[in-house]
Structures are given as structure tokens and as C-alpha cells.
Amino acid sequence: MPENPVVLVTGSSAGIGFETARLLAADGTTVIAHARTEEESTHTFQRLVNTGIDPRRLRPAVADFADLRQVADLAATLTAEHPRLDVLVNNAGTGGTSHRTITRDGHEQTLQVNYLAPYLLTRLIEEPLARSPIGRVVNVSSTLHRGGRINWNDLNWKRRYNRGAAYAQSKLALTMFTTALTELRPKIREAVSVHPGIITTAMLPYYSYRGRPIPDGAEAVAKLARPDAKVLTGGYYEGRLPSKASAASVDPEAVGRLWRLSERLTALDKHRG
Template sequence: MNESPTILLTGTSEGIGYETARLLAAKQCTVIVHARTREEGEESYQRLLGSGVDARRFQPAVADFTDLRQVIDLAVEVAELFPFLDVLVNNAGTTGTHGRVITKDGHERTFQVNYLAPYLLTRLLEDALSRSEVGRVVNVSSSLHRGGRINWNDINWKRRYNRGAAYAQSKLALTMMTTALSELRPKVREAVSVHPGIIATGMLPCYSYRGRPVVEGAEPVARLADPGAKVLNGGYYDGRLPAKAASAAVDPDSVRKLWTYSERLTLFDKHQA
């Protein structure tokens, strides 16, 4: 394994993503730190440098996940700069909006940001991941995926939009993707999901009024993203410990259905050409 393994970590502007980037850089990893905008990326980059981490450990990257074209551009940029990608951490996410919002790509915003964008990014980086001895994907999920269901007949919530249900659906889909990656995609060597805990970040209103310090949520994510760590392929972790995912997350028929559906929704085959 490379002495300075390369990790793409999405959503590093604040919260768990920011702290995870700091922890991984301290482990001598090269971290591609993704942000939604250049302004957010520059601000978090300067804070990371101010925390005393070596600037050579970071490579900034930008993409707004509400625009799948930017996700494609991000994947192309990363693959060109780092043909061997050791780990991809799909951390970027949103709690969603009180009212239903449709992206320019035609998808409900929460579903696109929390699931379709990470799905497309992962698929486009499969080759780079396959060249690494590690080739791991870490999906930052949520315990709330257990209360979710894939609304097959109305995945964009044209009827009866509910913010909490949309969030739970997106995190269930992300957890299902972990199962798919471990069972259907040999190019990705390992995939895991993790619920970081109830942490005092912008996601807290989805769970509770009180949360643990952000660094406590970053620690299990950083551990699973550490290329030297052994992980349970296809597993779901609650913090540091393996746990049982929702039955829908490991149902073979549902997982395959979502995989095929996601290819269609993201026009994956066209982007691959």
C-alpha cells in the first residue's frame, strides 16, 4: 500500500467531514477535500491549515451535488490527478428542505444530494478505485435509514412530500448501495456504511436537540476510511461497531432494482461513453 494513501472525502466544509479530513491527514493520508463551492472550500482549507496539519496533505476539489454535471467533472478531475484512488468517503449530505425542491437534473433535491450524486461519483471512480489494493468506499449513512422506504412509484415526492421521509429514503438508498457495491461490483473491493452517531452538526435536527461533539462522529468515519483498518465488507456500522442494517438495505431484489434504476436516473451509461 502507498505510504501516503489517497482518499477522496466529500463534504469537508464543516462538521464531520471537516474533522474527518483533519484526522486522516494526521495519519499521513493525502486527502482530496471536497466542498460545494470554491468559497466554502477555501474557508475550510484555511481552517485546516490553521489547525497545524501539513498543507501537502490536502488537494481541494469543488462540486455542487445539486448539479450532476459538476459531479461528473469532479470525477474526471480526481481520476486524472489520482489514477490510483485508495478510498472514497461519501460524506456530503443535506437534511433537505421544508418544501419540495427539484434540481436542474429533474430529481428531488435530498435524494440527489444524499444518494444519486454519491452513486454517480462512485460509479465514475470505479476504475481508479480498482487500481488500488484497498479500493474501499465508505458511505456515511444514518440510523434513520431503518425508518425509510424507497418510494418506487413516486421517488421524487410529487405527492405528499415530507422532509423526514425524504431524508430517510435517501439514507436507505445509500445503505442499499453499500450492499450493491459489495455484491455486484467487483471493481470496488470493499464497501461499508456507517452511522456516526447523534452529533452536534447541521444534521442534528433530524435526530435530537442534543448531540455529542463533532470529533466523536468523525472518529468512526476516519477509522473506516483508514486504508490500514480491517473492515467488514458490505457491513453497516453504528459508530465503531458492526450493527444490523434495515432488512430492505440487504434485500437482493430491492438492491438490484435500485441499482438498475439509479443507472437510468443518472444516465450513467451515457456519462461513461
């Protein structure tokens, strides 16, 4: 394990992301705590310090994932400030809205925040990840990916928007991304997906009326994100244990198709400059 490991946790301002950042920083890891706005970032930093975290272990990061330009700017900043990045936790996400919402980039909001933005961020910080002997990506997925399908002819749900279906599609895409990172990107040494469990976060209504405490879900994520952890690369975990992802998430043809489509939808080459 490298000296002074660095882990980026997206969506650190609340829920599982906040608790994951706290657990990792408490272990002595330097945590880049991402938040959507400057105000949320300042508040997150203070909350973490108030729990006893050494402020020297924390680095702020700000970007609204509903704006891919901000995601690209964040990646550029991270690359300049952190030549080596050991682990990326793609945790930031949204449960979507009751009515179809389109971002300024022209994508359905749930798809962009939960998948396209993490895709773009990961691709743009490949070099810092490649400089680490770990170079791991942890994608926070969901068991609901099993009921999802990629609506190839209508990714943005122009015809029949359904909040739950849009969420399931986004989590399937993210789980497929884990497969793609394992098979198509040798610069990424390790990639895993994890369903944290049925947890009392804003996502709970998708699963049940009752859930386990947030620390339970965060511990499952933090376990995979700890730089000294041994992981099954390409694997899908439910909580702390390996499980089986859906057939769609490991289908080579579909994974390759989504990878190529994502490059185009995120204008990857343009953002690379």
C-alpha cells in the same frame, strides 16, 4: 497499505466531513477535500492548515452535488489527477428543505445530494479505486434508514412531500448502495456504511435535541476510512461497532432494482462518454 495513501472525503467544508479530513490528514494520509463551491474549498483548505495540517497533504475538489454535470466533471478531474484512489468517503449530504425542491437534473434535492450524486461519483471513479489494493467506499448513513422506504412510484415526492421521509429514503438508498457495491461491483474491493452517532451537526434535529461533539462522529468515520483499517466489507456500523442494517437494505431484489434505476436516473452511460 500503499505508500502515500489517498482518500477522498466529500462534504469536507463543515461538520463531520471537515473533522474526518483533518484526522486523516493528521495521520499522514493525502486527503482530497471536497467542497460545494470554490469559496468553500478555499476556506476549508485554510481552516485545515490553521489546525496544523501540512498543506502538502491536501488537495482541493469542488462540485455542487445538486448538479450531476458538476459531479461528472469532478470525477473526470479526479481520474486524471489521481490514477490511484484508496478510499472514498461519501459524506456530503443535506437535511433537505421544508418545501419540495427539484434540482436542475429533475430530481428531488435530498435524494440527489444524499444518494444519486454519491452513486454517480462512485461509479465514475471505479477505475482509480480498482487500482488500489484497498479500493474502499465508506458511505455515511444513518439509523434513520431503518424507518425509510423506497417510494418506487414517487421517488421525487410529487404527491406528499415530507422532509423527514425524504431524508430517510435517501439514507436507505445509500445503505442499499453499500450492499450493491459489495455484491455487484467486483472493482470495488470493500464497502461499508456507518452511522456516526447522534452528533451536534445540522442533522441533529432529525434525531434529538442533544448530541455528542462532532469529533466523536468523525472518529467513527475516520476509523473506517483509514487505509490500514480492517473492515467488515458490506457491513453496517453504528459508531465504531458493527451493527445490523435494515432488512430492506440487504434485500437482493430491491438492491438490484435500485441499482438499475440509479444508472438510468443519473444517465451514467452518458456521463461516461
